[in-house]
Amino acid sequence: MILEVTILNIKAGLSDEFEINFQKAKKIISSIKGYILHQLKKCIEKENKHILLVNWETIEDHEIGFRKTGEYQEWKALLHHFNDPFSAVKAL
Template sequence: MILEIADIRIRPGEQAAFEQAIARGAATVIAQAKGCQGFQVNKGIESPERYILQVFWDTLEDHTVGFRGSPAFTEWRSIVGPFFAQPPVVEHFTLVAKS
């Protein structure tokens, strides 16, 4: 399994609207993508305009090729993109240890 981490910074004062948008977009677009095993969104405490989106994928290609190369990615970005203060930083990880 691959963990995608997207570090998202939004414009100040738009938290409530962004939280509704990201919840809707993740549930209706990302969660329906091939290879998606689930997602989680966390909000920064010290930085309330910062969000961490975690998406669990079967393979790296399910995200980088399948999802990103599909019309669903454009739909996803149209839902959450208007809130971005800057482009998200996205990285992928593999599990090393777990409790």
């Protein structure tokens, strides 16, 4: 199993809108082959910071099965414009 870890730095004042869009986006990621589960946590110390944890069956499911799909383009359109700076994704 692979754990994808992403620290999300959301632009000031947009956390609520981000969380609304994430409700739509989670339906996309959960439909992808190899997806196991995810958690989105909001930082209690820094207002505009979140952490996203996603469990995948394999590294290929994470890097290819999701990121090389049209569904990933939908995910990006819903969420990526909230990040500043863009978040680094790490697989453990």
